[in-house]
Amino acid sequence: MSEAFEILFQASFWVAAIRIATPLLFGTLGALLGERAGVLNLGIEGIFVAGAMTGWLAVYLGAPLWWGVAVAAASGAILGLLHAVLTVTLALSQHVAGLGITLLATAGSHFAYRLAFPTLTQPPRIEPFAPVAWAWLEAVPLLGPVLAQQTPLTFLAIGTALLLAFVLARTPLGLAIRAVGDDPAAVESQGLSVAGLRFGCVVVGSALMAVGGAFLTMSAFNAFFFGMVSGRGWICIALTVFASWRPLKALAGALLFGAFDAWQLRLQTLAGGLVPSQVFLMVPYLLSIAALLLAARRADYPRALMKPWRRGER
Numbered sequence: 001m002s003e004a005f006e007i008l009f010q011a012s013f014w015v016a017a018i019r020i021a022t023p024l025l026f027g028t029l030g031a032l033l034g035e036r037a038g039v040l041n042l043g044i045e046g047i048f049v050a051g052a053m054t055g056w057l058a059v060y061l062g063a064p065l066w067w068g069v070a071v072a073a074a075s076g077a078i079l080g081l082l083h084a085v086l087t088v089t090l091a092l093s094q095h096v097a098g099l100g101i102t103l104l105a106t107a108g109s110h111f112a113y114r115l116a117f118p119t120l121t122q123p124p125r126i127e128p129f130a131p132v133a134w135a136w137l138e139a140v141p142l143l144g145p146v147l148a149q150q151t152p153l154t155f156l157a158i159g160t161a162l163l164l165a166f167v168l169a170r171t172p173l174g175l176a177i178r179a180v181g182d183d184p185a186a187v188e189s190q191g192l193s194v195a196g197l198r199f200g201c202v203v204v205g206s207a208l209m210a211v212g213g214a215f216l217t218m219s220a221f222n223a224f225f226f227g228m229v230s231g232r233g234w235i236c237i238a239l240t241v242f243a244s245w246r247p248l249k250a251l252a253g254a255l256l257f258g259a260f261d262a263w264q265l266r267l268q269t270l271a272g273g274l275v276p277s278q279v280f281l282m283v284p285y286l287l288s289i290a291a292l293l294l295a296a297r298r299a300d301y302p303r304a305l306m307k308p309w310r311r312g313e314r
Contacts, residue, residue, distance in 0.1 A: 042098025076210025
Protein backbone atom coordinates (compact mmCIF):
# COMPACT_ATOMS: atom_id res chain seq x y z
CA MET A 1 0.00 0.00 0.00
CA SER A 2 2.80 2.42 0.87
CA GLU A 3 4.36 1.84 -2.55
CA ALA A 4 1.12 2.98 -4.21
CA PHE A 5 1.28 6.32 -2.40
CA GLU A 6 5.03 6.72 -2.88
CA ILE A 7 4.26 6.98 -6.61
CA LEU A 8 2.63 10.35 -5.97
CA PHE A 9 5.99 11.82 -4.90
CA GLN A 10 7.96 10.71 -7.95
CA ALA A 11 8.89 13.30 -10.58
CA SER A 12 8.24 10.81 -13.39
CA PHE A 13 4.65 10.43 -12.17
CA TRP A 14 3.96 14.16 -12.47
CA VAL A 15 5.70 14.33 -15.84
CA ALA A 16 3.24 11.72 -17.09
CA ALA A 17 0.27 13.37 -15.36
CA ILE A 18 0.92 16.74 -17.01
CA ARG A 19 1.47 15.07 -20.39
CA ILE A 20 -1.88 13.27 -20.10
CA ALA A 21 -3.59 16.46 -18.93
CA THR A 22 -2.39 18.66 -21.81
CA PRO A 23 -4.79 17.52 -24.58
CA LEU A 24 -7.63 17.47 -22.04
CA LEU A 25 -6.84 21.07 -21.11
CA PHE A 26 -6.96 22.21 -24.74
CA GLY A 27 -10.27 20.41 -25.26
CA THR A 28 -11.82 21.66 -22.04
CA LEU A 29 -10.86 25.26 -22.76
CA GLY A 30 -12.38 24.96 -26.23
CA ALA A 31 -15.62 23.48 -24.88
CA LEU A 32 -15.70 26.03 -22.06
CA LEU A 33 -15.38 28.97 -24.44
CA GLY A 34 -18.25 27.83 -26.64
CA GLU A 35 -20.51 26.99 -23.70
CA ARG A 36 -19.79 30.33 -22.04
CA ALA A 37 -21.34 31.85 -25.15
CA GLY A 38 -24.32 29.48 -24.97
CA VAL A 39 -23.31 26.82 -27.52
CA LEU A 40 -22.69 23.19 -26.58
CA ASN A 41 -20.27 21.49 -28.97
CA LEU A 42 -20.55 17.70 -28.88
CA GLY A 43 -18.41 17.61 -32.00
CA ILE A 44 -15.33 17.71 -29.78
CA GLU A 45 -14.49 14.01 -30.13
CA GLY A 46 -14.43 14.25 -33.93
CA ILE A 47 -12.58 17.57 -33.85
CA PHE A 48 -9.89 15.89 -31.74
CA VAL A 49 -9.54 13.21 -34.41
CA ALA A 50 -9.44 15.75 -37.24
CA GLY A 51 -6.79 17.85 -35.48
CA ALA A 52 -4.67 14.79 -34.74
CA MET A 53 -4.79 13.59 -38.34
CA THR A 54 -4.41 16.88 -40.23
CA GLY A 55 -1.61 18.23 -38.05
CA TRP A 56 0.33 14.98 -38.27
CA LEU A 57 -0.25 14.65 -42.03
CA ALA A 58 0.94 18.22 -42.66
CA VAL A 59 4.20 17.50 -40.80
CA TYR A 60 4.62 14.17 -42.57
CA LEU A 61 4.30 15.99 -45.92
CA GLY A 62 7.11 18.36 -44.96
CA ALA A 63 5.59 21.21 -42.95
CA PRO A 64 7.39 22.41 -39.79
CA LEU A 65 5.87 21.29 -36.51
CA TRP A 66 4.31 24.65 -35.69
CA TRP A 67 2.78 24.78 -39.16
CA GLY A 68 1.28 21.38 -38.39
CA VAL A 69 -0.27 22.87 -35.26
CA ALA A 70 -1.67 25.74 -37.36
CA VAL A 71 -3.13 23.28 -39.89
CA ALA A 72 -4.78 21.32 -37.07
CA ALA A 73 -6.22 24.54 -35.60
CA ALA A 74 -7.54 25.53 -39.04
CA SER A 75 -9.26 22.17 -39.47
CA GLY A 76 -10.90 22.58 -36.07
CA ALA A 77 -11.96 26.13 -36.93
CA ILE A 78 -13.62 24.95 -40.15
CA LEU A 79 -15.58 22.28 -38.28
CA GLY A 80 -16.47 24.85 -35.63
CA LEU A 81 -17.72 27.18 -38.33
CA LEU A 82 -19.97 24.41 -39.66
CA HIS A 83 -21.27 23.74 -36.16
CA ALA A 84 -21.95 27.46 -35.65
CA VAL A 85 -23.87 27.70 -38.93
CA LEU A 86 -26.04 24.73 -37.91
CA THR A 87 -26.68 25.82 -34.33
CA VAL A 88 -26.48 29.63 -34.35
CA THR A 89 -27.68 30.58 -37.83
CA LEU A 90 -30.12 27.73 -38.45
CA ALA A 91 -30.94 27.20 -34.74
CA LEU A 92 -30.80 23.41 -35.05
CA SER A 93 -30.40 21.09 -32.08
CA GLN A 94 -26.94 21.55 -30.60
CA HIS A 95 -26.86 17.92 -29.50
CA VAL A 96 -27.70 16.52 -32.92
CA ALA A 97 -25.42 18.95 -34.79
CA GLY A 98 -22.51 18.19 -32.47
CA LEU A 99 -22.88 14.44 -32.82
CA GLY A 100 -23.10 14.90 -36.58
CA ILE A 101 -19.84 16.87 -36.53
CA THR A 102 -18.20 14.06 -34.55
CA LEU A 103 -19.33 11.43 -37.06
CA LEU A 104 -18.33 13.60 -40.04
CA ALA A 105 -14.89 14.52 -38.69
CA THR A 106 -14.05 11.01 -37.49
CA ALA A 107 -15.15 9.26 -40.66
CA GLY A 108 -13.61 11.96 -42.87
CA SER A 109 -10.26 11.73 -41.08
CA HIS A 110 -10.15 7.96 -41.37
CA PHE A 111 -11.16 8.13 -45.03
CA ALA A 112 -8.44 10.71 -45.76
CA TYR A 113 -5.87 8.53 -43.99
CA ARG A 114 -6.83 5.46 -46.03
CA LEU A 115 -6.83 7.54 -49.19
CA ALA A 116 -3.32 8.84 -48.47
CA PHE A 117 -1.92 5.48 -47.31
CA PRO A 118 -4.01 2.72 -48.92
CA THR A 119 -1.50 -0.10 -48.50
CA LEU A 120 0.34 0.69 -45.27
CA THR A 121 -0.31 -1.47 -42.22
CA GLN A 122 1.88 0.60 -39.87
CA PRO A 123 1.38 4.39 -39.61
CA PRO A 124 4.30 6.51 -40.86
CA ARG A 125 6.32 8.26 -38.17
CA ILE A 126 7.25 11.91 -37.80
CA GLU A 127 9.75 13.72 -35.58
CA PRO A 128 7.55 15.12 -32.77
CA PHE A 129 8.12 18.09 -30.48
CA ALA A 130 11.01 17.49 -28.11
CA PRO A 131 10.93 18.38 -24.39
CA VAL A 132 12.07 21.96 -23.78
CA ALA A 133 14.92 20.87 -21.45
CA TRP A 134 15.77 24.46 -20.48
CA ALA A 135 18.68 24.45 -18.04
CA TRP A 136 17.30 27.37 -16.02
CA LEU A 137 13.94 25.61 -15.67
CA GLU A 138 15.53 22.35 -14.53
CA ALA A 139 17.21 24.31 -11.72
CA VAL A 140 13.86 25.42 -10.27
CA PRO A 141 13.08 23.34 -7.15
CA LEU A 142 10.24 20.78 -7.31
CA LEU A 143 8.44 21.92 -10.47
CA GLY A 144 11.51 22.57 -12.60
CA PRO A 145 12.54 18.97 -13.35
CA VAL A 146 8.91 18.10 -14.14
CA LEU A 147 8.20 21.04 -16.45
CA ALA A 148 11.54 20.78 -18.23
CA GLN A 149 10.46 17.40 -19.60
CA GLN A 150 7.31 18.81 -21.20
CA THR A 151 6.99 19.90 -24.83
CA PRO A 152 6.17 23.46 -25.99
CA LEU A 153 2.51 22.56 -26.53
CA THR A 154 2.08 21.96 -22.79
CA PHE A 155 3.28 25.49 -22.08
CA LEU A 156 0.95 26.75 -24.82
CA ALA A 157 -1.97 25.00 -23.10
CA ILE A 158 -1.13 26.48 -19.70
CA GLY A 159 -0.62 29.94 -21.22
CA THR A 160 -3.94 29.67 -23.04
CA ALA A 161 -5.72 28.83 -19.77
CA LEU A 162 -4.19 31.86 -18.06
CA LEU A 163 -4.98 34.14 -21.01
CA LEU A 164 -8.57 32.92 -21.29
CA ALA A 165 -9.08 33.37 -17.54
CA PHE A 166 -7.89 36.96 -17.82
CA VAL A 167 -10.00 37.71 -20.91
CA LEU A 168 -13.21 36.29 -19.44
CA ALA A 169 -12.80 37.96 -16.06
CA ARG A 170 -11.09 41.26 -16.81
CA THR A 171 -11.92 42.50 -20.29
CA PRO A 172 -15.00 43.94 -22.07
CA LEU A 173 -14.82 41.07 -24.55
CA GLY A 174 -14.98 38.56 -21.71
CA LEU A 175 -17.95 40.39 -20.21
CA ALA A 176 -19.74 40.23 -23.57
CA ILE A 177 -19.01 36.50 -23.91
CA ARG A 178 -20.32 35.79 -20.42
CA ALA A 179 -23.37 37.94 -21.05
CA VAL A 180 -24.25 36.26 -24.34
CA GLY A 181 -24.26 32.91 -22.56
CA ASP A 182 -26.57 34.23 -19.83
CA ASP A 183 -28.79 36.90 -21.38
CA PRO A 184 -28.54 37.34 -25.18
CA ALA A 185 -31.31 39.93 -25.13
CA ALA A 186 -29.21 42.23 -22.94
CA VAL A 187 -26.27 41.83 -25.31
CA GLU A 188 -28.38 42.69 -28.33
CA SER A 189 -29.83 45.73 -26.53
CA GLN A 190 -26.27 47.07 -26.24
CA GLY A 191 -25.83 46.91 -30.01
CA LEU A 192 -23.59 43.83 -29.96
CA SER A 193 -24.04 40.87 -32.26
CA VAL A 194 -25.17 37.75 -30.44
CA ALA A 195 -24.52 35.63 -33.53
CA GLY A 196 -21.08 37.17 -34.05
CA LEU A 197 -19.99 36.49 -30.48
CA ARG A 198 -21.26 32.93 -30.58
CA PHE A 199 -19.67 32.27 -33.95
CA GLY A 200 -16.32 33.58 -32.73
CA CYS A 201 -16.37 31.52 -29.53
CA VAL A 202 -17.36 28.29 -31.30
CA VAL A 203 -14.75 28.72 -34.03
CA VAL A 204 -11.90 29.61 -31.64
CA GLY A 205 -13.00 26.92 -29.18
CA SER A 206 -13.02 24.30 -31.92
CA ALA A 207 -9.54 25.36 -33.01
CA LEU A 208 -8.33 24.78 -29.44
CA MET A 209 -9.94 21.34 -29.43
CA ALA A 210 -8.12 20.43 -32.64
CA VAL A 211 -4.78 21.54 -31.17
CA GLY A 212 -5.50 19.11 -28.33
CA GLY A 213 -5.79 16.40 -30.96
CA ALA A 214 -2.58 17.56 -32.61
CA PHE A 215 -0.79 17.17 -29.27
CA LEU A 216 -1.48 13.44 -29.42
CA THR A 217 0.24 12.94 -32.78
CA MET A 218 2.93 15.62 -32.47
CA SER A 219 3.96 15.43 -28.80
CA ALA A 220 2.58 12.39 -27.00
CA PHE A 221 3.12 10.07 -29.98
CA ASN A 222 4.71 10.44 -33.41
CA ALA A 223 2.01 8.91 -35.61
CA PHE A 224 -1.72 8.85 -36.25
CA PHE A 225 -3.64 5.65 -35.61
CA PHE A 226 -7.30 4.76 -35.28
CA GLY A 227 -8.74 4.95 -31.79
CA MET A 228 -6.00 7.16 -30.40
CA VAL A 229 -8.42 9.84 -29.15
CA SER A 230 -10.16 7.17 -27.07
CA GLY A 231 -12.99 9.24 -25.61
CA ARG A 232 -10.93 12.24 -24.55
CA GLY A 233 -13.49 14.59 -26.08
CA TRP A 234 -16.26 13.29 -23.84
CA ILE A 235 -13.98 13.62 -20.81
CA CYS A 236 -13.50 17.29 -21.72
CA ILE A 237 -17.27 17.84 -21.73
CA ALA A 238 -17.41 16.47 -18.18
CA LEU A 239 -14.37 18.51 -17.11
CA THR A 240 -16.09 21.68 -18.35
CA VAL A 241 -18.90 21.10 -15.85
CA PHE A 242 -16.39 20.15 -13.15
CA ALA A 243 -14.59 23.45 -13.80
CA SER A 244 -17.84 25.45 -13.52
CA TRP A 245 -16.87 27.09 -16.83
CA ARG A 246 -13.75 28.69 -15.31
CA PRO A 247 -10.41 28.29 -17.13
CA LEU A 248 -8.23 27.97 -14.02
CA LYS A 249 -10.50 25.30 -12.57
CA ALA A 250 -10.32 23.59 -15.97
CA LEU A 251 -6.54 23.51 -15.58
CA ALA A 252 -6.91 21.95 -12.12
CA GLY A 253 -9.48 19.43 -13.37
CA ALA A 254 -7.31 18.33 -16.31
CA LEU A 255 -4.33 17.86 -13.97
CA LEU A 256 -6.51 15.88 -11.56
CA PHE A 257 -7.67 13.50 -14.28
CA GLY A 258 -4.12 13.25 -15.64
CA ALA A 259 -2.89 12.30 -12.17
CA PHE A 260 -5.61 9.65 -11.80
CA ASP A 261 -4.73 8.15 -15.18
CA ALA A 262 -0.98 8.17 -14.57
CA TRP A 263 -1.55 6.59 -11.16
CA GLN A 264 -3.63 3.70 -12.47
CA LEU A 265 -0.96 2.87 -15.05
CA ARG A 266 1.59 2.49 -12.28
CA LEU A 267 -0.80 0.57 -10.06
CA GLN A 268 -1.15 -2.01 -12.81
CA THR A 269 2.61 -2.59 -12.64
CA LEU A 270 2.54 -2.92 -8.84
CA ALA A 271 -0.34 -5.41 -8.98
CA GLY A 272 1.67 -7.67 -11.29
CA GLY A 273 -1.37 -9.14 -12.99
CA LEU A 274 -3.14 -10.16 -9.75
CA VAL A 275 -5.95 -7.70 -10.51
CA PRO A 276 -7.49 -7.44 -14.01
CA SER A 277 -6.17 -4.39 -15.88
CA GLN A 278 -9.74 -3.29 -16.62
CA VAL A 279 -10.24 -2.55 -12.93
CA PHE A 280 -7.37 -0.07 -12.97
CA LEU A 281 -8.57 1.45 -16.23
CA MET A 282 -11.87 2.28 -14.51
CA VAL A 283 -10.18 4.10 -11.62
CA PRO A 284 -9.63 7.55 -13.24
CA TYR A 285 -13.15 7.55 -14.69
CA LEU A 286 -14.80 6.54 -11.42
CA LEU A 287 -12.84 9.14 -9.46
CA SER A 288 -13.66 11.76 -12.10
CA ILE A 289 -17.37 10.90 -11.93
CA ALA A 290 -17.27 11.31 -8.16
CA ALA A 291 -15.51 14.66 -8.46
CA LEU A 292 -17.97 15.72 -11.17
CA LEU A 293 -20.98 14.88 -8.99
CA LEU A 294 -19.59 16.95 -6.14
CA ALA A 295 -18.76 19.91 -8.37
CA ALA A 296 -21.95 19.81 -10.47
CA ARG A 297 -24.14 20.48 -7.43
CA ARG A 298 -22.54 23.92 -7.10
CA ALA A 299 -22.04 24.61 -10.82
CA ASP A 300 -23.31 27.95 -12.12
CA TYR A 301 -24.55 27.03 -15.59
CA PRO A 302 -24.69 29.65 -18.36
CA ARG A 303 -28.44 30.33 -18.36
CA ALA A 304 -28.74 30.52 -22.15
CA LEU A 305 -26.73 27.35 -22.79
CA MET A 306 -28.27 25.30 -25.64
CA LYS A 307 -31.00 27.90 -26.19
CA PRO A 308 -31.22 29.12 -29.81
CA TRP A 309 -31.38 32.87 -30.37
CA ARG A 310 -33.07 34.77 -33.17
CA ARG A 311 -32.54 38.46 -33.62
CA GLY A 312 -35.29 40.54 -32.05
CA GLU A 313 -36.50 37.81 -29.66
CA ARG A 314 -37.14 38.53 -26.03
